[in-house]
Amino acid sequence: MSEQVALTGNEVMSQAMRQINPDVVAAYPITPQTAIVQTFSQFVNDGDVDTEFVPTESEHSAMSATVGASASGARAMTATAANGLALMWEVLYIASGTRLPIVMPVVNRALSGPINIHCDHSDAMGARDSGWIQLYAENAQEAYDNAIQAVKISENKDVMLPTMVNMDGFIISHAVENLNLLADEDVQDFVGEYHAENPLLDSENPVTVGPLDLQDFYFEHKMQQAVAAENVKDVVLEVAEEYEELSGREYGLFEEYKLDDAEVAVVALGSTTGTAKTAVDNLRENGVKAGLSKIRLYRPFPAEEIAEALADLEAVAVMDRAETFSTTGGPVFADVRAALYDMGADVEAVNYIYGLGGRDLKVEEIESVYKDLEEIVETNTVEDRVQHLGVRE
Amino acid sequence: MVKPGDGYKEIPEGGLILESGNAKRYETGGWRTQRPVIDLDTCINCFRCWAFCPDSSIETEDEEIVGVDYDHCKGCGVCAHECPVDAIAMEQE
Numbered sequence: 012m013s014e015q016v017a018l019t020g021n022e023v024m025s026q027a028m029r030q031i032n033p034d035v036v037a038a039y040p041i042t043p044q045t046a047i048v049q050t051f052s053q054f055v056n057d058g059d060v061d062t063e064f065v066p067t068e069s070e071h072s073a074m075s076a077t078v079g080a081s082a083s084g085a086r087a088m089t090a091t092a093a094n095g096l097a098l099m100w101e102v103l104y105i106a107s108g109t110r111l112p113i114v115m116p117v118v119n120r121a122l123s124g125p126i127n128i129h130c131d132h133s134d135a136m137g138a139r140d141s142g143w144i145q146l147y148a149e150n151a152q153e154a155y156d157n158a159i160q161a162v163k164i165s166e167n168k169d170v171m172l173p174t175m176v177n178m179d180g181f182i183i184s185h186a187v188e189n190l191n192l193l194a195d196e197d198v199q200d201f202v203g204e205y206h207a208e209n210p211l212l213d214s215e216n217p218v219t220v221g222p223l224d225l226q227d228f229y230f231e232h233k234m235q236q237a238v239a240a241e242n243v244k245d246v247v248l249e250v251a252e253e254y255e256e257l258s259g260r261e262y263g264l265f266e267e268y269k270l271d272d273a274e275v276a277v278v279a280l281g282s283t284t285g286t287a288k289t290a291v292d293n294l295r296e297n298g299v300k301a302g303l304s305k306i307r308l309y310r311p312f313p314a315e316e317i318a319e320a321l322a323d324l325e326a327v328a329v330m331d332r333a334e335t336f337s338t339t340g341g342p343v344f345a346d347v348r349a350a351l352y353d354m355g356a357d358v359e360a361v362n363y364i365y366g367l368g369g370r371d372l373k374v375e376e377i378e379s380v381y382k383d384l385e386e387i388v389e390t391n392t393v394e395d396r397v398q399h400l401g402v403r404e
Numbered sequence: 405m406v407k408p409g410d411g412y413k414e415i416p417e418g419g420l421i422l423e424s425g426n427a428k429r430y431e432t433g434g435w436r437t438q439r440p441v442i443d444l445d446t447c448i449n450c451f452r453c454w455a456f457c458p459d460s461s462i463e464t465e466d467e468e469i470v471g472v473d474y475d476h477c478k479g480c481g482v483c484a485h486e487c488p489v490d491a492i493a494m495e496q497e
Contacts, residue, residue, distance in 0.1 A: 108418065110417045171417065209416070209422060217424040218420055218421060218422050218424070219420065222419060228406075228410075231410075231412035231415055232418065232419050234412040235412050235417050235418075
């Protein structure tokens, strides 16, 4: 049983949280995430959930309280965006390093400064090495589906890592979309009950959480985390299969859109992939063999699988909605290019930084990227490896 | 119980310590630069040192002070400071 509704991304994310019914939510509001926490706190007030809601004085406190709740054995969630995520920074590493399966929607927004409230991925991309799993969504339906699956992925015994469920600020969070909600009881059955292996509040079996860990064991604990990260891919696929049985919606590590026979393709993540699909359709009508690879699981990075999917292309353009100032391109580009190198693939790869601070990226602009790729294939020359798309001179 | 030299496949995940009360097995006496030495003939068994010691390192037997647990005493000197009859001297290690 599912229900068709018209909701904003934030509303549907708060519905996902209501259906998950976590034991604890500790959160602080920040644009464009505010409506998630606000709507969820209304559910708490109305008795629609059993959640203990902790309104905190900052995001640092929100993540700290979530860590404490999770360590105590609770299923704990929070949500944030941009500078809020930045303020959580040190505690993000404590959550992942302590192996706490926290699920956190992140409504992607540009980091200050200059101050800006609109979408780019500088917030989440900066946290890509924090040991959190990162899922990205094209639209609100995917963000909802990812949130529910994230609970099962994070809490898997072979994983036990926290997950950021990313969705583009305003573009997804504030736009109303026609989508399907699962029945409450189906979500409850799917996520099941969380039983922590060593909860802090089990007085029969006292444990110490977060002790000093020096030269003699810290490295071993990081190695355990690395092994857990290796396990994520398989678990994501298992959970996706189970979720498909429930919802009828198919998920993988990434989506291949008309990639099979493509000669030129774009790799992207987030809402822009929807725009890119329209560009692909337009180009296909004109005989261009265009394709798209839409990354869903960005951390850990499914390098081998993505390289395999791209290996037969002539040229690929990687889209990054974050500037790293490395002068060597964005984060997704670095990962994709390294994956292609390891595969020994003969694919020319270029990078486009786009959409910073919410700058809109139009279908024609993505079409121009494919045109650039065709020219690269034709001339066998790359003039600009890293370009900024949609910026004024 | 985690032992020195255990590998990542053998130890609890996330840095958790699953056994309570094991701090006494972590010998912190090596941190000391000065050691308290109790003159038991002068000692009046008032137990002030025992009460004030932050590391529970004053040893007793049959309700009498008998010495110091040098495996855990960090040499802070609180006991010597508190002793009302100057029975505790801090000696260089």
